[in-house]
Amino acid sequence: MTMHTLSSDDFIDPAAGRRRPGRAQISGMVLLAAIACFAVFGPWLIGIDPAVQQLERYLEAPSLAHPLGLDQLGRSALARLAHAAQLSLALALISVLSAAIPGTLLGLLAAWRGGWLERVLAAIADAVLALPGLLLVLLLAAFAPGGFWPLYVGISLALWVEYFRVVRAATRILMASPHVEAARLLGFGPLHIVRRHLLPELLPRLFTLMRFGFAGAVLAMAALGFVGVGLQPPTAELGVMMIELLPYYGEAPWLIGAPVLVLFLTLLGLLLLSPETEAA
C-alpha cells in the first residue's frame, strides 16, 4: 500500500497485481540484448585475431574491412572491441553472481538461525564494509599482478556484503509475518518457505542490487585497468583499451570513443531496466 487513505474491499482491481514492463524497461532490454549479442557473437563473426599486428598500417582510418579502423599497433579495433566487451561483461557477470549467491545464502542463514551465527556473520560483513572495496582488490592484485583471479575474488569479496545485509534484514521481517507463521504451522519445511514466501519478495530487491553491482563491477575493472592494476596489455579489455588509446585521442578519437561508448551503453541499459515504481 502506497498511501494511507480510505482503504476498503470496495474495489479490487484484478489488473493491479500484474506489472507490464514500461517503455524504458523495454528499451533497456533491447539495448542489453544488442550488447550481449555483440559480446557473445562479435568475436566469432568478425573472425580477426585481436592480437595480430600490422605495424605499417597503424592508426588507419575506418574502412569496410575494418569498420573501426586499426589501432596504434595496426590491430583491428572492432575485433579488439568485441573481445574486450566479451571479457569485461563476462567478468562482471561472474563477479556479481559470485557475490550475490553466497551473500544471499548467508543472509538467509543468518536471519533463519539467529543467535551467535548471525552475530559472527554480521561482524564479518561489517569488517568487510570497513575496508574500501578497491583497496581490497589492490591488495589482492599485489599478490598476482595482471591476473584475472585477484580481480574476480576481490570484487566478489567487496560486493557480497550488500546482498547479505539486504537479505538478512528483509528475511527477518518476513520470518515474523503471519504467512510464514501459517506455513510453519501447516508443516512446510524451510525449502518451501524460501521458495514461496521469501524468494518472491527478495528477488526484485536482489535484482536491483545486481544491476547496480554489475555496473559497479564493469566500472571498477575499467578503473583498475586504467590505473594499471587490472588486466594488462595486450589483453583486450575495455579499461585496458582506454589507457592504451588515450594518447591517440587527437589523431583517432573514434578508437577511444568505441570502448567508452560500449561501457556507457551497458550502464545505460542496466539503469533503464529499473521498474518505474522504483525510479522515484
Place this chain on the structure above:
Amino acid sequence: MNGRDMTPALAVEGLAVFHGDTALVRDVSFAIAPGGVLTLLGESGSGKSLLAQAIMGNLPSSLRCAGRVHIAGDSTAAADARSRHAGWGRRLALLPQEPWLALDPTMKVGAQVAETYELVAGGPRGDARVRTDRALASLGLADAAHKYPFMISGGMAQRVAFLATHAAGAPLMIIDEPTKGLDANRRGEVLDLLLAARREGMSLLCITHDIWLARALGGQLAVMLKGEVIEQGESAQVLAAPRQEYTRRLLAADPASWSTPQATHPSTSADALVRIEGIGKAFGPHTLFSGIDAVIGAGEIVAVAGPSGSGKTSFGNIVLGLLRPDSGRVVRAPQLAPTAFQKIQQDPGAAFAPRVTLRQSLRDLVKLHRLDWAELETLLERMRLEPALLDRLPHQVSGGELQRIALARVLLMKPALIFADEPTSRLDPVTQQDVFALLLEHVRASGCALLLVTHDTDIVDRIASRRIVLG
C-alpha cells in the same frame, strides 16, 4: 432543528463511481444539515468507502466519478477533485481508519498537532503551540505532547489523529470505520470523541459497519448495498423498523442479536488435547501474564478473555508452540500429529504468501501432505467460494472470501485444535456471521477444539463454553 432552510454542510447529488463501464457506486444523493450526522452503514464491497473517497476527491486514478458535491453551499462537479483539495483540513477533513497508522512515527505528538494549527489553519507559531496545548489538554492528552506515537496507546493515538485532522477547524469531517477492531472500552472512547465533536457543532459523515456505533451516534442513517443507498432515514427509526430485507439481515448479523449457543459437552481429563501448566510471558519489564493453568479438551470452545494488551495472542501462540513461555510448560497429548494445532489469523490478507496464487499455495499443501484435492474442492464449495477465485493473488480477493479460504485450508489439515485470533475483527457483520457459522459448523462436525480470541464480548457470550482470563 429544521435543516431545510439552511445550507447543508454537505450535499451529494446523483453521485456515481465507475471503473470502465461498471458502476461501483450508483446515483447516491443525500444532505447533511450543519451539525448533523449521517452514518453510512454497509458491508465490505458495498461502495461506502468509495463514496467517501469520491467526496474527498481522492479516488484511485483508474476510477472516475459523476454527479455533484456541495460543501457548505459550494457546488463542484464530483469529477473535479482538484477544487475540493484546497478545502482539505479547512472545510473538509478525513479521519482515516486505524488512525494510529496515519501519524508520523518520527514526530512528537504535540508537534504533529501544532503543525496543522500553524500550516493549515495559518496561525503564528507561538499561537499554534498554545492552541495545541489547550486542545491536547481538553482531550486528556496533556502528558502526551512530548511523546512519539509509538509511546502512546491506540486510543490516545486515535484522539491525537482526531485533533490533527480537526485542528484547522474543518466544520465537516468524514470518519472511516472508527471502531474497526476495537474492544468495548475503546469503542466507548471513540463514541465520546464523536459525540463531543457533534456538540461543538461539527457535521459528521461516519462510514461504518458497526451497528452499535450507528445506533449510539443517532442522526441520519443510510444503508448501502452493491453501490446503492437502499434505505435512508432517521437512525433510530431505520434501526427499529427496517423496511428492506437486507437491512434486517444486517441488523440480525450483529453479534448482540445472535441466537444463544448450544451447550458443548464439558471436557474430561481423559480426552485432554493440551495441558497448560503455569505458563507466564513477559516482554522486557512488562509482564503479560503468569501462572496460567488450563486444560483444553477435544471439541471444547474456549475463549481467551482479557483487556487489550493482556497478551491474548501471545497466550494462543504459546499453546500452538510458536512462542516459548518464560515459565511453565505446554503439554500436548502424545498421539497428536505436529500439524494438529492450527491458527486462523486476524488479517487474512497477510496469511497467504503474497506473490503466489492461492491455487499454488493450496496445491503445495495438498502435495506436501498427500491430501486429496477433491476434498479441498468440496470444502471450498461448502464455504460458497468460486473455484476461479483461486487463480488470483491474495490481495485480489476480499477479506471475507480470503478468511473462508484460510478456514478451508486449516480444516483440510483435520486439526485437533484451532486457535482463532480475532478471526473476524476486520470483517463486516454479515461476513462475520458467515465466517463464524462456517467455523462453528465445522468445529462441531469434526470434534475439534476452538481457542478463540475476540474483543467482542457478545461473540464470547454466544459461542464459548468457557473462558481463560488473562491479566
